[in-house]
């Protein structure tokens with residue numbers, strides 16, 4: 456006999472309603488108690504794996520059993536990204552409208568690869584990309600597409616740059632021995648090196664441009680590197696600027712880099728995966744400086760805009776170049792509507808696509824942009840407070856200037872010459888379960904990254920975490 460949950464009849468729908476209500480009740484309870492969980496999972500490798508049988512059940516188990524395993528086995532192995540004391544990496548935020556939208560998306564379960572496979576998905580995506588473009592103050596001729604991650608968007612940018620620079624020959628004839636060169640700073644995210652590798656340029660051809668004391672690219676050094684490469688017969692192809700590097704939030708001088716890129720005929724891609732959301736704030740309009748001269752831009756609503764992973768917004772100045780790179784059959788043959796519609800499969804790598812625009816739209820609808828901007832400002836103001844505490848502290852120092860809501864700090868050199876105690880501080884914070892931060896090594900020295908970007912973080916949380924840091928410091932020194 457088929458399980459009721461496998462049938463779309465009254466019995467099946469009733470069974471689903473019971474299951475779904477229980478799931479919603481579970482979600483509500485999870486958020487009720489979210490700050491009681493250890494932020495970073497405290498399990499050891501293999502702890503979770505070993506609790507699962509090596510075969511799936513041949514017959515359905517009860518809902519009770521599923522929820523028991525969820526609570527007792529799975530949840531202890533979860534790191535709670537929605538815990539207000541999550542200060543690690545960059546946040547991966549969600550919000551209640553986004554969660555509700557994902558439930559509906561899952562129910563509709565549409566594949567949104569071409570317009571006619573779900574016209575609403577394509578048209579809402581187009582509209583939401585325009586909304587976000589205007590919200591961030593990006594150039595109004597740019598067109599956007601939702602992709603799964605910034606890594607995929609950056610790979611798309613490098614593939615497009617490669618085709619544009621080779622006059623679309625590499626995609627048909629392959630590489631002809633020409634050495635194409637790509638430039639970024641050593642502070643750029645690892646997704647850039649990965650994209651360089653996957654696009655076939657070879658990571659030896661990723662040139663690390665020196666940075667200044669703020670870890671921002673020095674434009675004159677970029678120009679020197681390009682000139683050297685030209686002398687050696689290489690083909691300078693693409694430069695990647697970052698607005699908000701992962702380590703310290705450094706911001707590259709996009710305008711100066713754009714001028715160099717256009718002088719030497721390079722593609723200019725901007726990785727604003729995390730910090731892009733801050734472009735919504737008019738008081739930070741310097742972040743938009745020079746964007747009009749760039750070719751492509753990525754930011755992740757799934758990091759700091761309260762839209763659930765996965766939701767990356769990728770913008771291009773000239774969609775024709777992207778489509779020519781990605782389209783496997785000319786898009787005008789794909790549907791009877793031709794150029795009147797967008798077939799987003801031609802705007803990225805995968806054919807199959809989730810209906811991601813729904814969660815972006817529902818989040819913007821049900822939160823409104825004012826509240827979103829207010830939260831971003833609140834996050835930045837928390838980081839300003841933390842920065843002040845560290846500046847006044849006897850044992851700690853700021854490692855690099857605060858950027859937005861990213862504070863980097865460490866023990867002063869006299870107490871911690873080799874960075875061992877800074878590293879220990881991070882592991883003690885994380886092992887306590889009370890807060891979660893990231894340790895990084897930048898320019899050979901250890902630092903702690905404290906990013907106040909979680910949706911629900913309030914001043915009381917950062918005060919308690921500061922007290923925790925003080926207690927640990929007195930223990931380890």
Ligand SMILES: Cc1ncc(COP(=O)(O)O)c(C=O)c1O
Nearest residue numbers: 604605606644646700701726728
């Ligand atoms: C600056 C930067 N670029 C790219 C990425 C990669 O993002 P994704 O996980 O969406 O590929 C990150 C991730 O934190 C990042 O900080």
